Amino acid sequence: MGKTIAEKIFESHLVDNPSGDIQVIRLDSVFCHEITTPVAITDLQARGMDRVFDPSKIKAVIDHVTPAKDSKTAMQGKIVREWALRHGIIDFFDIGDNGVCHALFPEKGFVRPGYTIIMGDSHTCTHGAFGAFAAGVGTTDLEVGILKGVCAFHAPQTMKVVITGELVPGVYAKDVILDVIGRLGVNGATNRVIEFTGPVVDAMSMESRMTLCNMAIEAGGTCGICAPDMTTVDYLWPFIQDEFKTKEAALEAYSTFAADVDAEYTDELVVDVAGLVPMATFGYKPDQVKPVAELSGERVDQVYIGSCTNGRIEDLRVAAAVLEGKHVHPSVRGVLSPATPTIYKMALKEGLIEIFMDAGFCVTNPTCGACLGMSNGVLAEGEVCASTTNRNFNGRMGKGGMVHLMSPASAAATALTGVITNSHIFTGEA
Amino acid sequence: MKSFNGKVLFLDRSDINTDEIIPARYLTEITKEALTPYLLEDLELAGFDAKRDIAPAGAVMTRANFGCGSSREHAPWAFEMNAMNIVIGESFARIFKQNMFNCGMMAVELAPAVIDDLMARFSGRETELSTDLATGVFRFTAGDESLEVPFEISEFDRALVEAGGWVGYADTHY
Numbered sequence: 259m260g261k262t263i264a265e266k267i268f269e270s271h272l273v274d275n276p277s278g279d280i281q282v283i284r285l286d287s288v289f290c291h292e293i294t295t296p297v298a299i300t301d302l303q304a305r306g307m308d309r310v311f312d313p314s315k316i317k318a319v320i321d322h323v324t325p326a327k328d329s330k331t332a333m334q335g336k337i338v339r340e341w342a343l344r345h346g347i348i349d350f351f352d353i354g355d356n357g358v359c360h361a362l363f364p365e366k367g368f369v370r371p372g373y374t375i376i377m378g379d380s381h382t383c384t385h386g387a388f389g390a391f392a393a394g395v396g397t398t399d400l401e402v403g404i405l406k407g408v409c410a411f412h413a414p415q416t417m418k419v420v421i422t423g424e425l426v427p428g429v430y431a432k433d434v435i436l437d438v439i440g441r442l443g444v445n446g447a448t449n450r451v452i453e454f455t456g457p458v459v460d461a462m463s464m465e466s467r468m469t470l471c472n473m474a475i476e477a478g479g480t481c482g483i484c485a486p487d488m489t490t491v492d493y494l495w496p497f498i499q500d501e502f503k504t505k506e507a508a509l510e511a512y513s514t515f516a517a518d519v520d521a522e523y524t525d526e527l528v529v530d531v532a533g534l535v536p537m538a539t540f541g542y543k544p545d546q547v548k549p550v551a552e553l554s555g556e557r558v559d560q561v562y563i564g565s566c567t568n569g570r571i572e573d574l575r576v577a578a579a580v581l582e583g584k585h586v587h588p589s590v591r592g593v594l595s596p597a598t599p600t601i602y603k604m605a606l607k608e609g610l611i612e613i614f615m616d617a618g619f620c621v622t623n624p625t626c627g628a629c630l631g632m633s634n635g636v637l638a639e640g641e642v643c644a645s646t647t648n649r650n651f652n653g654r655m656g657k658g659g660m661v662h663l664m665s666p667a668s669a670a671a672t673a674l675t676g677v678i679t680n681s682h683i684f685t686g687e688a
Numbered sequence: 689m690k691s692f693n694g695k696v697l698f699l700d701r702s703d704i705n706t707d708e709i710i711p712a713r714y715l716t717e718i719t720k721e722a723l724t725p726y727l728l729e730d731l732e733l734a735g736f737d738a739k740r741d742i743a744p745a746g747a748v749m750t751r752a753n754f755g756c757g758s759s760r761e762h763a764p765w766a767f768e769m770n771a772m773n774i775v776i777g778e779s780f781a782r783i784f785k786q787n788m789f790n791c792g793m794m795a796v797e798l799a800p801a802v803i804d805d806l807m808a809r810f811s812g813r814e815t816e817l818s819t820d821l822a823t824g825v826f827r828f829t830a831g832d833e834s835l836e837v838p839f840e841i842s843e844f845d846r847a848l849v850e851a852g853g854w855v856g857y858a859d860t861h862y
């Protein structure tokens with residue numbers, strides 16, 4: 259019987275099978291941020307176990323609230339900062355170098371096909387875009403990961419999502435994944451890895467694949483995975499060129515993690531995107547999805563462009579193309595958070611930041627900020643935000659606030675009119 | 689090992705997410721104790737009143753996909769700090785369930801029909817749960833009505849409960 263990508267990764271990392279289908283696997287990397295790691299650190303200290311299994315395999319960032327907004331968030335940063343210093347964790351990113359973890363770590367070349375990664379963050383599934391197994395875990399799993407470099411999972415079961423057809427202009431990876439979550443439901447992939455395949459995925463950039471995999475968790479998935487291909491190798495080439503003679507050699511090595519043709523999947527969903535239109539959420543669950551056109555006219559108070567879902571350069575380019583030469587509606591507050599300093603600098607060089615600022619957007623430093631309602635654009639009770647983030651839970655961006663998830667193009671169009679708007683009225687597409 | 693007995697709090701809804709269990713605005717706390725007053729603060733559910741219902745409860749019964757959303761272990765901790773060490777439901781989000789057992793707590797699945805029956809009989813009444821982990825039996829008691837329901841947890845989850853959680857287990861094994 260053939261194996262899926264996740265099964266192959268598990269097989270090559272297996273440490274123990276304590277009972278049943280529980281597999282304890284060796285970790286290639288443990289990622290940390292300042293919200294969930296401090297509790298792990300203080301607990302390890304209290305247990306007299308303040309150690310790390312391998313400082314070179316731990317990557318840490320202060321990203322959720324940065325610069326600190328109050329004494330409590332300052333303390334969270336301080337705990338992580340001192341811990342990184344104490345244990346010689348070199349890959350630690352603080353003010354000036356920091357950005358949203360799931361955008362920053364791939365950009366630094368910390369993810370490789372076949373890797374196993376955990377982080378105390380549910381959107382760790384993003385890194386599966388590189389053909390890695392990357393899963394969000396709680397603090398205890400994180401603690402054991404930091405201490406021992408292992409984590410326990412059920413043997414991975416995989417669901418296949420085949421995306422066929424061709425995206426029409428104005429429709430993006432975000433629209434695809436919202437549509438897929440609408441079909442699967444918030445529980446549709448629980449305890450399973452989602453393998454995204456098909457011609458649409460093959461044609462996608464790494465940025466778009468990350469947008470897809472980022473939201474696997476919103477359908478309950480443990481991880482989203484895309485098979486490594488030449489696009490993956492091209493992205494990683496600056497980091498791997500000493501390891502491989504040619505790109506072809508790298509691809510051949512990584513192809514050992516491709517799924518076998520006779521691999522077994524628990525389910526298969528085929529989505530033809532030929533007729534897909536821009537999508538948005540309308541309720542408090544990410545599977546409550548409708549075409550943007552059906553929501554058009556709904557008033558918003560704020561538009562947020564950023565996050566690990568859609569705060570990458572590709573997203574900023576798309577939004578800027580809609581905003582160029584125009585101004586946001588007077589009743590709307592526009593907030594842009596480029597996801598990393600590198601993205602910010604690229605956007606500056608390309609003139610995108612100027613477009614956003616001329617359009618009336620506030621441009622913040624790279625941070626999670628408003629995405630989780632902790633800083634930089636928290637909503638007031640009764641306010642509505644059109645957002646390129648991944649979660650529309652009740653109160654996510656502030657108590658009593660409501661979030662409509664959508665693509666950067668739709669969000670930008672909405673900023674211009676003050677009501678939910680399909681970007682095609684500005685671009686003539688879709 | 690923790691106690692898995694106590695008054696049952698019925699949360700008769702599916703997809704209760706971790707933001708409803710413990711809102712993100714409290715994630716700046718760095719001790720578990722600080723979370724105590726905020727459990728289920730944002731949950732809006734007919735008949736549920738956090739102030740009235742949480743303190744007397746020792747167990748939770750709910751529907752499907754409980755604990756979906758973020759990976760925050762603050763969710764199990766908020767329950768733990770309120771002396772609720774067990775959640776019984778139709779199904780759980782993976783990370784939440786793992787976090788519960790990692791803390792030496794329990795997230796136990798029962799068939800939807802069984803949950804239906806238990807909700808119908810006991811929801812809205814003062815109901816006491818007592819758990820016999822050795823034989824795998826729950827006993828629900830309200831007034832003079834009492835019902836025994838068998839349950840199963842995996843061998844590994846049981847080992848975690850007995851070790852008081854995953855740190856203790858991993859430290860002796862790896």
Ligand code: SF4
Binds near residue numbers: 629
């Ligand atoms: S941007 Fe939002 S979803 Fe992504 S890691 Fe930050 S808080 Fe989480």
